[in-house]
Amino acid sequence: MKLFFISSLVACALLLNAQVENGCISIDFESFPNQTPTAGLVLSDQYKDAFGLSFSLETGGFPVLADVGGAAAEAFGSAWGNDTPRPSVDIGKFFLTDDGQLSGLTSPAIILDFEVPIDSFAGCILDMDFEEFFIIQALDEFGTVILEERIDAGDPGTGDGQLTCWGFNLPGCEGSIYSIKYAGFRPETSPGAFGLGMDYFSFCYSGLQIDTETTPVTCDELGSISIFSTTDEVYEYSLDGSNYSLNGSFDQLDEGVQTIYVKDSEDCTTTVDVNVEMDIENLPDPIFIEEVICEGQVFSFNGQEYNSTGMYQQTLEAANGCDTLWNLSLTVNPNLSEIINLEICDGETIDINGESYSTSGSFEQVLNSLDGCDSTLVINVENIANTMENVFAQICEGESYVLNGESYISEGLYSQPLT
Structure with a gap:
């Protein structure tokens, strides 16, 4: 003292x-x-x-x-x-x-x-x-x-x-x-x-009388700090605590808290933590994507694969800190399937979606639905053979014979197609 x-x-x-x-x-x-x-x-x-x-x-x-x-x-x-x-x-x-x-x-x-x-x-x-x-x-x-x-x-x-x-x-x-x-x-x-x-x-x-000004980090430039005395006293400044200078301006600084070392004429040293902020008002706009795929398909982006309906998000990091937020809305449409069972007679042909079928068997058609996804149609065809039955009938003159709704009054050979 x-x-x-x-x-x-x-x-x-x-x-x-x-x-x-x-x-x-x-x-x-x-x-x-x-x-x-x-x-x-x-x-x-x-x-x-x-x-x-x-x-x-x-x-x-x-x-x-x-x-x-x-x-x-x-x-x-x-x-x-x-x-x-x-x-x-x-x-x-x-x-x-x-x-x-x-x-x-x-x-x-x-x-x-x-x-x-x-x-x-x-x-x-x-x-x-x-x-x-x-x-x-x-x-x-x-x-x-x-x-x-x-x-x-x-x-x-x-x-x-x-x-x-x-x-x-x-x-x-x-x-x-x-x-x-x-x-x-x-x-x-x-x-x-x-x-x-x-x-x-x-x-x-006690303590040092100082103030600071900062320039935020942008997408085009890194940030800076200016630290200065608020009185007539002269200080020295350093970013690493070893190399001091009378110049209190520091540039090319990343976003985050920067520690500045301040030393007065009596070698009294203190540290000041200064936050260099990101200029969020000028960050890139987020990206929004809506995609529709079919069941069994995969949507790929930036090395990630997605195959279920839902909302997804990725942060696309940039070297300058201006990351972009990528948002995906994915809809997965199901593949449709239908089975049709058909019976046809010998000699008959049936047309379905431009395809003709005349023999027994199981057939498959792959169609495109309105949403662009595959629709599978399974067609089962059974070919039924034609059969014939002989009916012998006798009537007296003036009588009629009725069979399956048909009346017969004259002698002769007749046939009825039955289904």
């Missing part, structure tokens, strides 16, 4: 209102989110949403604003008036004090809590004189003191109405300060009352 003092002129020139610069936050108590600064304004969580910073007093309650040159002293008195710094010191209109009561030899310690750990802090103390001393402590997430410094009246930059600015930072790459505690004291041997007066706070978060 390094403690350093900053001249009041330098501090006043650098720290303006509540703003972010180079990964650091500065507050001069002259403006507040959605509030107008006034004497006695309670400071608690006004900066919590923006910076993750909240204020409190160790004894309970919260610190307040004091205004320069007020009617009654709230934090200190100097040769130039109540709560008034020397003429060469410009602290604006307002500054931070404890409970706003100038009394006793001690005052409630002011505590700053950070949701995100910081690695450096700076601030200024007003009017350190009369053997007063300040204890500044930095605490980790468990409330353990990891840094402690003391500033005494008589140290450089202290004195009546003077602005004593100081700061410290932690070595290494990771921030670990979750709280800052300010406590001030005046010994019993010194006359008067004591109060805390502070201004110009600044603190820096």
